[in-house]
Amino acid sequence: MKLPTFLLEGDGSSGLRIVLSGNWKSGDFPSVRDCVEKLAAATAESSIEVLAMPDAWDSRFVAFLFVLQKLIEEKKLKIKITQLPDGVARLLNLASAVKAEARGVVNPKATRFSVADALATRLRFLGDTVKGIFRLFCRRVTPHGSGFCRLLRQAGLESLPIVSTVSFLIGVILGFIGSVQLARFGASLFVANLVGIAVVREMAPLMTAVVLAGRVGAAFSATIATMRTRGEIDALTTFGIPAVDFLVVPRVMAMALMTPLLCIFSSFVAIGGGMAVALPMLNIGSSRYVHETAASIGVCVFCFGVVKSIVFALLIASIACRSGMTCDRTAEGVGRATTNAVVNAITAIIVADAVCDAIATRLLI
Amino acid sequence: MTDAVQQLVPAVFAENLSVGHGGDVLINGLTLSVGAGEILAIVGRSGCGKSSLMRIFIGLERPMAGAVHLCGMDPAELLLAGGVRAPSTYGVMFQDGALWTSMTLLENVSLPLLNYSGLRGDDIRDLAAFKLALVGLAGSEDAYPHEISGGMAKRAAIARAMALDPAILFLDEPSAGLDPHTSRQLDELILQIRACYGTAIVFVSHELRSIAHIADRVAFLDMETKSMLQVATLEEIVTDSPHEAVREFFAGVQVPRREGVEI
Numbered sequence: 001m002k003l004p005t006f007l008l009e010g011d012g013s014s015g016l017r018i019v020l021s022g023n024w025k026s027g028d029f030p031s032v033r034d035c036v037e038k039l040a041a042a043t044a045e046s047s048i049e050v051l052a053m054p055d056a057w058d059s060r061f062v063a064f065l066f067v068l069q070k071l072i073e074e075k076k077l078k079i080k081i082t083q084l085p086d087g088v089a090r091l092l093n094l095a096s097a098v099k100a101e102a103r104g105v106v107n108p109k110a111t112r113f114s115v116a117d118a119l120a121t122r123l124r125f126l127g128d129t130v131k132g133i134f135r136l137f138c139r140r141v142t143p144h145g146s147g148f149c150r151l152l153r154q155a156g157l158e159s160l161p162i163v164s165t166v167s168f169l170i171g172v173i174l175g176f177i178g179s180v181q182l183a184r185f186g187a188s189l190f191v192a193n194l195v196g197i198a199v200v201r202e203m204a205p206l207m208t209a210v211v212l213a214g215r216v217g218a219a220f221s222a223t224i225a226t227m228r229t230r231g232e233i234d235a236l237t238t239f240g241i242p243a244v245d246f247l248v249v250p251r252v253m254a255m256a257l258m259t260p261l262l263c264i265f266s267s268f269v270a271i272g273g274g275m276a277v278a279l280p281m282l283n284i285g286s287s288r289y290v291h292e293t294a295a296s297i298g299v300c301v302f303c304f305g306v307v308k309s310i311v312f313a314l315l316i317a318s319i320a321c322r323s324g325m326t327c328d329r330t331a332e333g334v335g336r337a338t339t340n341a342v343v344n345a346i347t348a349i350i351v352a353d354a355v356c357d358a359i360a361t362r363l364l365i
Numbered sequence: 366m367t368d369a370v371q372q373l374v375p376a377v378f379a380e381n382l383s384v385g386h387g388g389d390v391l392i393n394g395l396t397l398s399v400g401a402g403e404i405l406a407i408v409g410r411s412g413c414g415k416s417s418l419m420r421i422f423i424g425l426e427r428p429m430a431g432a433v434h435l436c437g438m439d440p441a442e443l444l445l446a447g448g449v450r451a452p453s454t455y456g457v458m459f460q461d462g463a464l465w466t467s468m469t470l471l472e473n474v475s476l477p478l479l480n481y482s483g484l485r486g487d488d489i490r491d492l493a494a495f496k497l498a499l500v501g502l503a504g505s506e507d508a509y510p511h512e513i514s515g516g517m518a519k520r521a522a523i524a525r526a527m528a529l530d531p532a533i534l535f536l537d538e539p540s541a542g543l544d545p546h547t548s549r550q551l552d553e554l555i556l557q558i559r560a561c562y563g564t565a566i567v568f569v570s571h572e573l574r575s576i577a578h579i580a581d582r583v584a585f586l587d588m589e590t591k592s593m594l595q596v597a598t599l600e601e602i603v604t605d606s607p608h609e610a611v612r613e614f615f616a617g618v619q620v621p622r623r624e625g626v627e628i
Binding site: 235 | 423424425443444455456457459460461463464465466467468476477480481525
């Protein structure tokens, strides 16, 4: 079969004719824009006749004519297409039936990010959450009992394996560093103090929070975002059940309850991890090590760690829920909400940690 | 409000309503009244603002202008108050049900009762199970929404919307995506609910057969004029509408004979 060809006929005086022939179903296509350029150069005439008689054609041929027509009309020339196969003519008519019109596009300036707005919406969300907790304690709304138990399990029990693994390894790492470095000063015994204080005060709250942000925060955010895209939150609203009371408050409370418990658990596991490394490396008795550890951790340090973990829990849960509640109602929106929840929560945790430490240093804890 | 007064107040009353998003107006100056126990169908071409109008009726969006009253009260204020009145004034069935997927059907119907009926424990269970049985879902109480078919999900959504015996029921495309048989069954259910509870029902639909079967009156929204072209009984709309767009929309619809329907 012949290749698709595009042929210019006639000179400037008697009008221009384009002949399209050959097999337009395969092979290389002439570029429609090149053709138009050639046309414009070749003629000063105001009307062009197109003889379209392909041996075979598919949608690409129709698209070629469609674009050709449009480009030529844009150049204020007249075009007349003749001898079209019946199907092509009908498709062209169909495509030209509704003229393209500019749709109203949201002005990007209107949705520009503004720090003041962002801060205001976050504060409002926080206020709603606090009001929701208040309503819960005033028994103005009935908590959904089984749902809350499920959240406690999700946030607490199901996080145990990953929290223990991470904590144990953190303990091991601290134990190694401590053993090697402190042995050089002959202060090997202080490994117990180093691991104990570092874990209880810093590492346990921080690592628990980071793990929970990834595990639970992401799940909270994705759940709420999906509910929003499915219209389940609208359904809650029309039943006069504030979505914040029903979705956010239980999650914030579940996290605030379970995170400190996990943090305490994590401290014990990490101290155990430190011990597992330090004992064989330094030849100290286990009872001595335990005694040193217990002596080094004061009540204040312990409480400081627990309080920090509660602060982190509130941050994780509220950031995750907020990003879910405000997501775009698209599949992509759910993904973005989840990413935001995790990234923002981890950033917020570390900032909050720094602030807490600064305050604690002032208070000499 | 006494029953006598309630009879006089229309179930749904929209006054000079403008619907739209941002700067785009979809409907202008819509005034509409739905009486107690009346079934109104909202029809129109896709994109003419039916769904937006519905969201305004149920208080999820604010109108650009004008006001809506459900049994004499503003829906958005009803919701903001978070009080008992909103859910007992109206119930909503969303397009694909929007059942709460983390809860069983029984829990879905129970939740509004738990929050607003003042009942406790077994009473709530019984009432919710009764509502499910009413819509033909007895035995599926412990199923989760993802385990049931589309038709069942719509029935469950109606049961949930009816949980607190509201005066008005809003249905968004009740028969969309259902086979003709299931769709007929749903129509019958809707008629039964109206007959037994005297609920006013406002529904959005494209299904001409459903509309012809259950609607007392039809409101036709038009994109071109951005207004409600006509609101009338189906018979008037089908036989002699003055508007070309309306006639075209309802071309070929048979008006069924109704027995004993009085408004």
